[in-house]
Amino acid sequence: MSQTDWTDVKNLAASAPDIRSLFTADADRFTRFSAHGAGILLDYSKTSLTDESLAALLRLAREAGVETKRDAMFTGEIINITEQRAVLHTALRAPANASILVAGRNVVPDVWETLDRFLTFAEAVRGGSIAASDGKAFTDVVNIGIGGSDLGPAMVTGALAPYHDGPHLHFVSNVDSAHLADTLRELDPARTLFIVASKTFTTVETMTNAGSARHWLAKALGEDAVGAHFCAVSTALDKCAAFGIAPDRIFGFWDWVGGRYSVWSSVGLPVAIAIGATNFRAFLAGAREMDEHFRTAPLEQNLPVLLALVGVWHRDGLGYPARAILPYDQRLSRFAAYLQQLDMESNGKRVTREGEPVAHATGPLVFGEPGTNGQHAFYQLIHQGTDVIPCEFYIAAQGHEPELAAHHDLLIANCLAQMQALLLGRTLSEAGGNPHRVFPGNRPSLVTAYEKLDPATMGKLIALYEHRVFTEAALWNINAFDQWGVELGKELATRLLPVVEGKQKAAADSSTAGLVSFLRGSGAAPQPV
Numbered sequence: 239m240s241q242t243d244w245t246d247v248k249n250l251a252a253s254a255p256d257i258r259s260l261f262t263a264d265a266d267r268f269t270r271f272s273a274h275g276a277g278i279l280l281d282y283s284k285t286s287l288t289d290e291s292l293a294a295l296l297r298l299a300r301e302a303g304v305e306t307k308r309d310a311m312f313t314g315e316i317i318n319i320t321e322q323r324a325v326l327h328t329a330l331r332a333p334a335n336a337s338i339l340v341a342g343r344n345v346v347p348d349v350w351e352t353l354d355r356f357l358t359f360a361e362a363v364r365g366g367s368i369a370a371s372d373g374k375a376f377t378d379v380v381n382i383g384i385g386g387s388d389l390g391p392a393m394v395t396g397a398l399a400p401y402h403d404g405p406h407l408h409f410v411s412n413v414d415s416a417h418l419a420d421t422l423r424e425l426d427p428a429r430t431l432f433i434v435a436s437k438t439f440t441t442v443e444t445m446t447n448a449g450s451a452r453h454w455l456a457k458a459l460g461e462d463a464v465g466a467h468f469c470a471v472s473t474a475l476d477k478c479a480a481f482g483i484a485p486d487r488i489f490g491f492w493d494w495v496g497g498r499y500s501v502w503s504s505v506g507l508p509v510a511i512a513i514g515a516t517n518f519r520a521f522l523a524g525a526r527e528m529d530e531h532f533r534t535a536p537l538e539q540n541l542p543v544l545l546a547l548v549g550v551w552h553r554d555g556l557g558y559p560a561r562a563i564l565p566y567d568q569r570l571s572r573f574a575a576y577l578q579q580l581d582m583e584s585n586g587k588r589v590t591r592e593g594e595p596v597a598h599a600t601g602p603l604v605f606g607e608p609g610t611n612g613q614h615a616f617y618q619l620i621h622q623g624t625d626v627i628p629c630e631f632y633i634a635a636q637g638h639e640p641e642l643a644a645h646h647d648l649l650i651a652n653c654l655a656q657m658q659a660l661l662l663g664r665t666l667s668e669a670g671g672n673p674h675r676v677f678p679g680n681r682p683s684l685v686t687a688y689e690k691l692d693p694a695t696m697g698k699l700i701a702l703y704e705h706r707v708f709t710e711a712a713l714w715n716i717n718a719f720d721q722w723g724v725e726l727g728k729e730l731a732t733r734l735l736p737v738v739e740g741k742q743k744a745a746a747d748s749s750t751a752g753l754v755s756f757l758r759g760s761g762a763a764p765q766p767v
């Protein structure tokens with residue numbers, strides 16, 4: 239990629255206009271700086287982008303080979319070079335007649351066969367034909383998993399609560415015993431099904447929680463009941479079997495599905511149990527529609543690409559360190575946490591695909607909470623703090639409670655008001671000369687708007703963000719599909735466990751040794767060796 243285009247973007251950003259002046263100068267700004275795709279509206283007019291800067295960013299995208307890289311992903315090329323893997327979460331929602339080859343083999347029939355299997359299982363749990371050891375239906379399902387094996391199903395199950403007509407769902411992720419204990423306290427072992435979800439089936443948190451859950455169940459119902467009350471989701475089928483799970487209760491997926499991209503696979507089993515097979519297929523179909531949009535829409539009107547270009551403009555052009563994810567949708571209360579993993583684990587990288595230090599800032603800090611709650615908490619800093627934080631709003635035209643329509647009007651009014659406040663601000667004279675009441679304004683926001691948060695829309699919103707992350711990574715020339723940054727802490731935890739258990743002397747710095755001493759109450763700090 240030529241250095242000139244990055245320089246162009248940075249130069250244009252250095253003289254970025256005041257966003258307010260762009261609206262004054264152009265009555266059509268909303269029409270010209272918004273786009274539609276797959277039934278979703280993206281309004282990026284409340285940013286400092288101009289025709290010129292957008293053109294420079296589009297040049298950057300073309301020079302970075304975004305289209306070629308995108309096609310390489312969709313066709314199953316080995317684009318995750320550090321792990322030598324294809325990246326094919328899109329194959330999980332591909333039409334049945336598609337052909338996507340991995341090592342010469344079409345993976346789509348396997349995907350559909352597995353989908354049919356886990357959806358049939360989900361329906362059987364919902365209908366009671368897959369039953370507990372006493373032959374009665376399950377009333378509660380506990381998903382034990384962490385990271386990608388937790389956040390996706392937990393977030394989507396919460397988001398689609400109005401479609402939830404199956405057993406109650408619970409999610410246990412943290413190795414902190416509080417999480418398992420607080421969940422199990424409410425449950426009857428005789429009515430509870432556990433899903434152990436782990437791509438690798440080695441993740442220590444999940445294996446520890448699964449072992450303790452198994453013990454809880456066996457203690458109440460006897461060892462023989464365990465088989466009826468457990469199922470598993472993993473790529474490591476042999477390890478599931480070794481845990482004692484029957485083959486017809488093990489649902490696989492493939493190494494070309496990253497954990498944070500896996501909700502479309504059998505990792506989505508809890509979602510399917512909650513909302514049923516038809517709604518789950520609608521969720522996949524929504525994502526497929528966004529995939530088609532991403533694959534075929536010109537870059538100028540391509541929602542994920544535009545979202546990525548705005549992201550790069552804010553991060554690299556203007557140097558903003560963070561992005562706030564602000565869904566005005568209470569059911570998206572785990573959306574920011576979900577996107578945090580999707581975005582920060584994908585694009586929190588400091589070397590290029592070739593292993594050289596990156597020349598540009600990469601993924602920003604991602605955080606957020608649903609509106610209107612966030613307004614009464616951290617928006618203060620967003621409006622008057624010293625950092626500019628681009629805000630990314632999400633809002634539906636309709637809620638799911640027509641009898642409470644007045645709430646939704648208020649929700650929309652609040653969402654629009656926040657964006658307007660960020661844009662317009664309040665001058666010193668408007669603030670009656672009181673500097674504490676001044677809002678600088680000229681603070682950027684985007685909004686993604688949709689008709690209603692139904693299963694298809696949920697699929698579209700996730701796929702939109704997945705492809706945004708992909709496009710940003712393509713522009714930065716980083717590998718979005720590995721996550722080596724999580725390894726070191728895991729290794730050190732394994733090494734420190736015997737020290738914490740008092741079986742080994744502290745092989746550590748004096749701070750670690752002092753803390754072990756305090757936390758284990760052994761008096762004097764063990765000396766580093």
Ligand SMILES: O=P(O)(O)OC[C@H]1O[C@H](O)[C@H](O)[C@@H](O)[C@@H]1O
Nearest residue numbers: 385386387436437438441497724
């Ligand atoms: O599904 P698992 O193999 O248990 O992995 C769960 C999670 O743990 C890891 O630490 C990774 O950082 C995540 O990407 C992954 O989703």
